[in-house]
Amino acid sequence: MPTGTPNGNRGGLIHLVAGKMRELIVSGEWPVGSRIPTEPELVVQTGVGRNTIREAVQSLVHAGLLQRRQGSGTYVIATSELPTAINRQFAGALQRDVLEVRQALEMVSAALAAKRRNPAQVTHLRSLLEARAQAVQGGDLDQMVGADTALHLYIAKVAGNPVLEELYATVLDAVTENIRFNFLLQDRDDSGHERMVEAIAEGDTALAAERIEHYLQSRIDALPSQQSRAED
Numbered sequence: 001m002p003t004g005t006p007n008g009n010r011g012g013l014i015h016l017v018a019g020k021m022r023e024l025i026v027s028g029e030w031p032v033g034s035r036i037p038t039e040p041e042l043v044v045q046t047g048v049g050r051n052t053i054r055e056a057v058q059s060l061v062h063a064g065l066l067q068r069r070q071g072s073g074t075y076v077i078a079t080s081e082l083p084t085a086i087n088r089q090f091a092g093a094l095q096r097d098v099l100e101v102r103q104a105l106e107m108v109s110a111a112l113a114a115k116r117r118n119p120a121q122v123t124h125l126r127s128l129l130e131a132r133a134q135a136v137q138g139g140d141l142d143q144m145v146g147a148d149t150a151l152h153l154y155i156a157k158v159a160g161n162p163v164l165e166e167l168y169a170t171v172l173d174a175v176t177e178n179i180r181f182n183f184l185l186q187d188r189d190d191s192g193h194e195r196m197v198e199a200i201a202e203g204d205t206a207l208a209a210e211r212i213e214h215y216l217q218s219r220i221d222a223l224p225s226q227q228s229r230a231e232d
Contacts, residue, residue, distance in 0.1 A: 013048060013052055014052055014055045014056050014059065015056075015059075017046060017048060017052060017053065017056040018056040018057075018059045018060055020046075021036075021056060021057070021060055022060065022065065025060075025065055025066075025076055025079055026079050026080075028079075030076050031076065032076050032077065032078065032079060033075065033076065033077075034075065034076050035072070035073040035074065035075050036057075036066065036073070036074050036075070036076065038073065039053050039054060039057075042057075057074060061074070063081045064077070064078055064081055064083060064085075065077065065078050065079070065080075065081065082170060083170045086170055086171060086174075087171075087173055087174065090171065090173070090174035093174065095178055095181050095223055096220055096223055098174050098175070098177075098178045099178060099216050099219055099220050099223075100220070101171065101174075102175060102178065102216055103212075103213055103216045103217070105156075105164070105167065105168055105171070106152065106155070106156075106212045106216065107209040107212055107213050108159070108164065108209070109152075109155050109156045109158075109159045109164060109168065109212075110155060110159075110196060110199070110200060110208040110209050110211070110212045111205040111206070111208055111209040112158075112159035112160060112161060112164070112205075113155050113156075113158040113159045113160075113200045113208065114199060114200045114202070114203050114204055114205045114207075114208040115203065115205050116158065116159065116160040117158050117200055117201070117203070121158045122200070122201045124154065125151070125154060125155070125158065125197050125200060125201070126197060126201070128147070128150055128151040128154055129151060129190075129193055129194060129197050131147045131150070131151075132144070132147040132148055132150075132151055132190065132193060133190050134147075135147040135148075136188045136190065141180070141183060141184075144183050144188070145176060145179050145180045145183060148179045148183075148193075149172070149175065149176050149179055151193065151197075152168075152175065152179075153168065153169070153172065155200065156168040156169075158200070182219055185222060185224075192211065192214070192215035192218070193215070195211045196208060196211040196212050196215065199211050
């Protein structure tokens with residue numbers, strides 16, 4: 001890490017130290033889940049003042065890469081600022097807007113899953129579908145949301161595109177809250193999910209995309225007026 005103040009500019013030094021910390025996170029030298037060195041240790045390692053270290057760390061906390069835990073230390077929680085930026089964008093978003101984003105992502109996921117699925121994956125999809133049905137029958141909201149989310153996330157995995165899977169995982173918090181919202185509207189019908197899984201199992205890419213589009217459009221059409229917006 002750098003020592004000294006570049007051009008006497010403390011703001012620039014904070015930015016430089018934060019950048020070096022970010023490199024340690026991205027490279028995996030500070031892996032996700034690990035506790036970073038303490039402030040005194042970082043002062044020794046960098047040769048800069050404690051206030052500079054504190055502000056550099058705080059900038060990475062704000063970016064969503066680090067998290068301070070009272071009485072425990074500061075931990076790495078992400079390697080990219082993208083999830084934090086996206087989740088901030090989703091905060092307070094209308095459910096209609098979230099559903100439209102889900103349509104865009106999940107139609108592609110379903111079509112690719114139908115194209116690339118293997119027998120073992122189809123078996124697991126059906127088991128996730130059954131788990132969803134059992135959760136709905138049991139009536140526990142958290143279990144229903146968890147089972148539904150697991151099914152949609154696995155379809156993104158079966159799609160076989162790691163960029164798409166990562167993108168879906170990035171917006172998963174918003175998707176999960178949307179699923180919860182849908183259940184609170186009494187959306188407990190399994191038929192749409194059953195038809196989608198069967199289309200994937202049959203390898204029908206167009207039908208798989210059509211069925212998830214139809215299902216999510218039905219959720220858009222059922223929205224209360226305060227969760228929708230005027231059309232342009």
